[in-house]
Amino acid sequence: xxxxxxxxxxxxxxxxxxxxxxxxxxxxxxxxxxxxxxxxxxxxxxxxxxxxxxxxxxxxxxxxxxxxxxxxxxxxxxxxxxxxxxxxxxxxxxxxxxxxxxxxxxxxxxxxxxxxxxxxxxxxxxxxxxxxxxxxxxxxxxxxxxxxxxxxxxxxxxxxxxxxxxxxxxxxxxxxxxxxxxxxxxxxxxxxxxxxxxxxxxxxxxxxxxxxxxxxxxxxxxxxxxxxxxxxxxxxxxxxxxxxxxxxxxxxxxxxxxxxxxxxxxxxxxxxxxxxxxxxxxxxxxxxxxxxxxxxxxxxxxxxxxxxxxxxxxxxxxxxxxxxxxxxxxxxxxxxxxxxxxxxxxxxxxxxxxxxxxxxxxxxxxxxxxxxxxxxxxxxxxxxxxxxxxxxxxxxxxxxxxxxxxxxxxxxxxxxxxxxxxxxx
Amino acid sequence: xxxxxxxxxxxxxxxxxxxxxxxxxxxxxxxxxxxxxxxxxxxxxxxxxxxxxxxxxxxxxxxxxxxxxxxxxxxxxxxxxxxxxxxxxxxxxxxxxxxxxxxxxxxxxxxxxxxxxxxxxxxxxxxxxxxxxxxxxxxxxxxxxxxxxxxxxxxxxxxxxxxxxxxxxxxxxxxxxxxxxxxxxxxxxxxxxxxxxxxxxxxxxxxxxxxxxxxxxxx
Numbered sequence: 001x002x003x004x005x006x007x008x009x010x011x012x013x014x015x016x017x018x019x020x021x022x023x024x025x026x027x028x029x030x031x032x033x034x035x036x037x038x039x040x041x042x043x044x045x046x047x048x049x050x051x052x053x054x055x056x057x058x059x060x061x062x063x064x065x066x067x068x069x070x071x072x073x074x075x076x077x078x079x080x081x082x083x084x085x086x087x088x089x090x091x092x093x094x095x096x097x098x099x100x101x102x103x104x105x106x107x108x109x110x111x112x113x114x115x116x117x118x119x120x121x122x123x124x125x126x127x128x129x130x131x132x133x134x135x136x137x138x139x140x141x142x143x144x145x146x147x148x149x150x151x152x153x154x155x156x157x158x159x160x161x162x163x164x165x166x167x168x169x170x171x172x173x174x175x176x177x178x179x180x181x182x183x184x185x186x187x188x189x190x191x192x193x194x195x196x197x198x199x200x201x202x203x204x205x206x207x208x209x210x211x212x213x214x215x216x217x218x219x220x221x222x223x224x225x226x227x228x229x230x231x232x233x234x235x236x237x238x239x240x241x242x243x244x245x246x247x248x249x250x251x252x253x254x255x256x257x258x259x260x261x262x263x264x265x266x267x268x269x270x271x272x273x274x275x276x277x278x279x280x281x282x283x284x285x286x287x288x289x290x291x292x293x294x295x296x297x298x299x300x301x302x303x304x305x306x307x308x309x310x311x312x313x314x315x316x317x318x319x320x321x322x323x324x325x326x327x328x329x330x331x332x333x334x335x336x337x338x339x340x341x342x343x344x345x346x347x348x349x350x351x352x353x354x355x356x357x358x359x360x361x362x363x364x365x366x367x368x369x370x371x372x373x374x375x376x377x378x379x380x381x382x383x384x385x386x387x388x389x390x391x392x393x394x395x396x397x398x399x400x401x402x403x404x405x406x407x408x409x410x411x412x413x414x415x416x417x418x419x420x421x422x423x424x425x
Numbered sequence: 426x427x428x429x430x431x432x433x434x435x436x437x438x439x440x441x442x443x444x445x446x447x448x449x450x451x452x453x454x455x456x457x458x459x460x461x462x463x464x465x466x467x468x469x470x471x472x473x474x475x476x477x478x479x480x481x482x483x484x485x486x487x488x489x490x491x492x493x494x495x496x497x498x499x500x501x502x503x504x505x506x507x508x509x510x511x512x513x514x515x516x517x518x519x520x521x522x523x524x525x526x527x528x529x530x531x532x533x534x535x536x537x538x539x540x541x542x543x544x545x546x547x548x549x550x551x552x553x554x555x556x557x558x559x560x561x562x563x564x565x566x567x568x569x570x571x572x573x574x575x576x577x578x579x580x581x582x583x584x585x586x587x588x589x590x591x592x593x594x595x596x597x598x599x600x601x602x603x604x605x606x607x608x609x610x611x612x613x614x615x616x617x618x619x620x621x622x623x624x625x626x627x628x629x630x631x632x633x634x635x636x637x638x639x640x641x642x643x644x
Contacts, residue, residue, distance in 0.1 A: 416442050
């Protein structure tokens with residue numbers, strides 16, 4: 001097989017901006033109800049890897065754009081020894097940009113963001129766990145909720161849906177540079193790495209609570225985050241400023257697509273704080289912006305702007321060694337500057353009923369970056385919502401306040417655990 | 426399961442993950458993450474920073490000795506390029522997981538810089554631009570070509586680096602045309618060798634090489 005793929009429109013950015021402080025590697029994981037059997041997991045992976053050709057690739061260098069080529073080497077499962085979302089060492093990993101890890105009851109898939117987004121990664125993980133459970137001789141069925149390993153990959157799964165849904169390639173005006181958001185600062189962990197803390201909550205009860213406040217689950221979590229970040233700002237003696245939470249929005253809902261590559265947009269939800277803002281006001285503003293910024297017409301504008309920017313001949317014909325530093329500058333000065341933190345909610349995972357009894361819950365870990373040293377990933381499975389904070393700095397007051405506030409506000413039990421990176425043992 | 430009285434959350438850890446309050450003496454029965462070797466991680470994180478620090482320190486010490494002992498001849502530049510070359514070799518060629526093709530290209534470029542500085546420092550007799558740099562580039566192209574023939578099925582991984590080296594093959598000719606180099610034949614040989622290598626790739630690996638060119642130059 002000698003397939004090759006252009007890196008998709010979003011993927012190009014991650015390719016340009018990743019470095020030691022920004023691994024661009026995120027994790028999706030499932031906790032099973034039994035210990036993971038590594039040999040069985042390897043057998044499952046050998047079968048599943050072929051089903052996802054756009055994820056099992058290596059990156060090659062090109063003059064104007066890098067690209068992805070089919071990788072013939074075996075993708076090996078590994079026991080987890082390092083911190084989550086560590087940069088992927090291509091040599092150690094047979095040049096793959098994806099790694100499959102196991103630890104006790106957890107199966108994790110860590111992926112370089114150039115290959116896919118949370119939606120694509122979750123499809124891969126679901127199929128992997130499905131095949132693993134089948135090999136363990138559990139009676140599971142795919143029920144149209146899992147991509148079956150024995151099916152051939154569809155053309156639609158490998159398409160760049162940005163190109164498909166762009167209605168105009170001539171939007172020349174770049175997006176207005178957003179106002180600078182408050183940015184969290186802190187001392188880098190020693191040794192440098194990523195500390196994660198997970199909090200598990202009853203998903204239905206939390207959802208009911210959100211509805212009673214007139215918002216969605218994402219709206220509630222975003223509002224609590226904004227409030228605790230603001231509290232931290234007040235503690236630092238600067239109550240005024242913009243607290244902005246960047247929410248990745250999967251475009252698959254508004255623009256039907258089966259793509260397993262990147263297809264998402266980002267909605268920056270910002271609340272200008274003044275020290276007198278009440279929580280109800282925050283919820284109101286957040287909910288309003290969520291509706292406004294996820295409107296289909298608005299998302300369409302974003303797709304068009306994004307595609308037209310990259311279809312400009314001038315940009316395309318600039319060699320990568322010039323283009324990447326410019327993209328890095330743009331990412332830091334426009335994207336990163338305009339947000340305080342990212343909160344990525346992959347929602348309630350649709351899993352076949354037959355698989356649910358074998359799986360406890362899921363975890364989403366979003367890598368921190370230099371300007372966004374604390375990020376948050378959320379995922380729901382089996383009615384258990386797991387909120388995961390990943391941080392690269394020692395300061396953790398915001399995270400502590402978030403879970404305390406969630407407990408106080410809802411009265412729901414919160415179970416927390418962490419990887420204790422950087423802590424004295 | 427323990428309850429933290431400060432944070433009012435449940436946890437399996439003996440210390441609260443949020444506020445570090447000691448909750449119980451017993452170790453957690455469930456292990457969610459491996460125990461990390463902090464000492465090894467620290468060494469790993471510091472090794473390259475330490476090498477850069479030692480390198481800069483060595484150059485500074487030599488600079489002061491140079492000023493005190495022989496200020497009319499700045500031999501410290503020899504030390505500086507040697508340190509630069511050692512750092513590139515240590516961090517990229519030896520310690521990094523980069524592609525071998527990338528390591529060869531980095532060696533050719535860093536050695537070229539070293540030789541240019543040494544030549545300039547020793548009276549600019551131009552032995553570097555006239556003879557050694559073209560020879561070095563030819564050697565680089567040759568080594569990558571030999572590896573490509575040897576690794577057979579994995580040859581496509583070296584195409585970018587070979588193209589880069591072929592591009593570098595024209596640098597001596599440019600140096601000659603701009604008057605920076607004064608001897609024509611080594612520059613000409615380097616350029617011809619680059620063209621010959623490119624032509625050989627087209628002849629012997631026609632379809633596959635053209636495919637690779639198409640991918641590497643796609644807009």
